[in-house]
Amino acid sequence: MEDGIFDFKSPKLLLVVSGKRKSGKDFVSERLKHRLGSNVFAILRLSEPLKSQYAENHGLNLDRLMDCSNYKEFHRADMVHWGEMQRKQDPGCFCRIAIANADPSCLIWLVSDTRRMSDMVWLRDHFGDVIETVRVTAMEATRKSRGWKFTAGIDDAESECGLDTVVSWDWIIANDSSPVDLDRIIDPLVDHIQSKLKS
Numbered sequence: 001m002e003d004g005i006f007d008f009k010s011p012k013l014l015l016v017v018s019g020k021r022k023s024g025k026d027f028v029s030e031r032l033k034h035r036l037g038s039n040v041f042a043i044l045r046l047s048e049p050l051k052s053q054y055a056e057n058h059g060l061n062l063d064r065l066m067d068c069s070n071y072k073e074f075h076r077a078d079m080v081h082w083g084e085m086q087r088k089q090d091p092g093c094f095c096r097i098a099i100a101n102a103d104p105s106c107l108i109w110l111v112s113d114t115r116r117m118s119d120m121v122w123l124r125d126h127f128g129d130v131i132e133t134v135r136v137t138a139m140e141a142t143r144k145s146r147g148w149k150f151t152a153g154i155d156d157a158e159s160e161c162g163l164d165t166v167v168s169w170d171w172i173i174a175n176d177s178s179p180v181d182l183d184r185i186i187d188p189l190v191d192h193i194q195s196k197l198k199s
């Protein structure tokens, strides 16, 4: 579908989240949703349409590709490659589907897994005036404790390094601590989102 005829609602705020594997992108995104309420806060995942099509093409279990499983990691490299081939033909292919599936009644949208500059450019082209970027960080030791293991061809490639040249983020969430401490760390962002909801 050409972008020109792609009609979609715009949220009051679109949070574009990125971070390295096992930094806690999903964990932080779900914590924000819990704090704000699912009636106003929608989490979008660019990997969902990718994994859905890939699973269909390859007869794989989508639920297991969507969870934190070794199954997902086993298929990651080929999914990354396939996804990059699709993006080469149509940079906005996964963004468009994720946005189209967003709940338009939610005033705050969050894309939890932005990995590439092409995704950022597409999102900025379509939502520039409501976008704020969120970088979730965690030390390597923390990521390792969560099951991350450096994998050549993944952790030194675009899927994990595509946004390393970005030097200024609207929000940085250092996600090395307990869930209780995380709540304190995200308080300023929660307050900011709540002020957006009132504006």
Ligand SMILES: Nc1ncnc2c1ncn2[C@@H]1O[C@H](COP(=O)(O)OP(=O)(O)OP(=O)(O)O)[C@@H](O)[C@H]1O
Pocket: 019, 020, 021, 022, 023, 024, 025, 026, 027, 028, 068, 146, 175, 176, 177, 178, 179, 182
């Ligand atoms: N602050 C935290 N406290 C406790 N557990 C956490 C915290 N942050 C993340 N985790 C756990 O670490 C694991 C990885 O987190 P998560 O799936 O959110 O990372 P991710 O950045 O989305 O990873 P990937 O890119 O591989 O999908 C999960 O099991 C999650 O529950």
Ligand SMILES: C[C@@](O)(CCOP(=O)(O)O)CC(=O)O
Pocket: 021, 046, 047, 050, 066, 067, 072, 076, 079, 080, 083, 113, 115, 159
């Ligand atoms: C293939 C890919 O979408 C897998 C992402 O899985 P996850 O966000 O790590 O659960 C990563 C990519 O798009 O490069």
